[in-house]
Amino acid sequence: MIQKVSCYYISARRCLHGAGENYKEVRGFPGVWPPAASGKIDCALLPAPRLRPGLCDRFSIFRSRLKSNQNMIAQEMDSTWTTTVLLVPCVVLLTAGFFHLYGVIMGLLSKKSVRNKVVVITDALSGLGKECAGVFHKGGARLILCGKNWEKLEELADDLANSSDPTVTFPPKLVLLDFGDTDSMPEAIAEILDCYGCLDIIIFNSSMKVKAPAQTVSLEVDKLLMDNNYFGPVTLAKGVLASMISRRSGHLLLVNSIQGRLAVPFRSTYAASKHAVQAFFDCLRAEVEEYGISVSTISHNFISCSASGAPATSKSLWSLLYTKKPLGVSPDEAAAEIVKTLNNKRKEVVIAPSLPKMAIYARSFFPNVFFAVIGAGVKNASIAAEM
Structure with a gap:
């Protein structure tokens, strides 16, 4: 019975909604409130409440203030949106300008970092x-160019x-060097050390490929x-380490x-x-760090004359790793x-698109999936060759 009375009470209160700011101002009903337990309130027959003077005016003022506040909020939102629309392009332009300026400054610093x-x-x-010879020569470095052909050098x-400009550059020194001829390596190393009596940077760039x-x-x-790919660079590195250690400086x-x-089939x-050679230089890095010598490795997927061209026909993972x-x-x-790595002295850099980089991580964390994809690529290549 008490539950029903509460329901009637709530219904009566809803019928009187709008008569005052709260129920305390509108509960002045004649007779006894709440009604008898057995009584049922008919909202249509309720007598009009006795409102205090000026109550309707207060409601009007409240509604007008509410509308004005809503208008003010809408205006603030419009102004905020307009400010955001105008501010985003400015932020983008400022960010782009900052990175451009940073690139220009780093370019100037890189030229100064190799001078002399x-x-x-x-x-x-x-x-x-x-390309490296041109960059370092214009930067004022004392170049020692090594190669197999004297005329081309x-x-x-x-x-x-x-x-x-010959007034700000140095004429390069030339040395015949063939990593494939291990017997001539000691003589070439001695000639390299005799050019200037010391070395600051050595870029090991030689490589020989075979696919079968x-x-x-x-x-x-x-x-x-x-x-060519291992014993030659290792021999040269060992031959110049004594000079670098004595000076307690150098960068390999x-x-x-x-x-x-990352290894792929047929190579x-x-x-x-x-x-x-990667493992050798990784070990060497830790060994010579105490002498102030830096060791960096840059791994690339393929260096071509142009990075643009016709897309590859084969879409398998292993073929995309070395698509020219x-x-x-x-x-x-x-x-x-290379210049950036020398300036920052970064230990390891990978220059490759996203797919080969993903393959490196897949080889480490998901080896079974990686091997399955590589195997499927080999099968597809064999079927295409037979057709």
């Missing part, structure tokens, strides 16, 4: 080697001299690749392939040599990354 430094570039006749030196099934590659080819930078981190010997176009890295991009 003795820089050795192996395989200077390659596309990346020539002289042509490169002449091109550098003709394209720069493992069972078809002869042992002689295996040894040749290991000489290995331009390596991404296959030093077994090449991947093995790149894994070996359009996933290749241009020499100027690689050279800019």
Whole structure:
């Protein structure tokens, strides 16, 4: 019965809604309140409440104030939205300008950072080697260019001299260096050290590639690749370490392939040599750090003359890892990354599109999935070759 009375009470209160600010002002009903338990209130028959004077005016003022507050809120929201629309483009422009200015400043600092430094570039006749030679020569470095062909080295030196101001640059030194000829390495190392008596930076750029099934590659080819990709750079690094340790300064930078981190089919010997030289420089980094010598490795997927071109026909993961176009890295991009790495002294850099980088992590965290995708790519390639 009490529950019903409460319901009647609530109904009566709802019928009187709007008569006052709260129920205390409108509960002045004649008779006894609440009604008898058995009584039922008919909202239509309730007598009009006795309102205090000026109560309706107070409600009118309250409603007008409420409407004015709503209008003010709407105006503030409109002004906030307008400000946001105008502010976002300004922020974007300022951010872009900041990064552009940062790039210009870093470019100027990079040129100053190599000035008067003795820089050795192996395989200077390659596309990346020539690009690095041009960048460091214009930056005022004392270059030592190494290569297998003396005539082409002289042509490169002449091109550098003709394209720069001789008053602010140094004529490059030339050294014949062939990583494949291990017997000539001691003489070449001595000649490199005799050029200026010291070394500041060495860029290990030489590389030899072969693509074939493992069972078809002869042992002689295996040894040749290991000489060029592993024993040659290792011999040169060991030969100059004593000079750097005595000066307690120097920077060794290995331009390596991404296959030093990730192996794909039909490049077994090449991947093995790149894994070996990567491991050597990783160990060397920790050994010589106490002498103030920095060791950096840059792993790229492919360096081409142009990073643009026709898309590859094969869409398998392993084929995309080494597709020359359009996933290749241009020499100027690689050279800019080398300069940046030397300035920041970063230990390890990967220059590759997103897919090869994802494959590196997949190889580490999801090896079974990675091997399944690689195997499927080999099967697809075999079927396409048969057709």
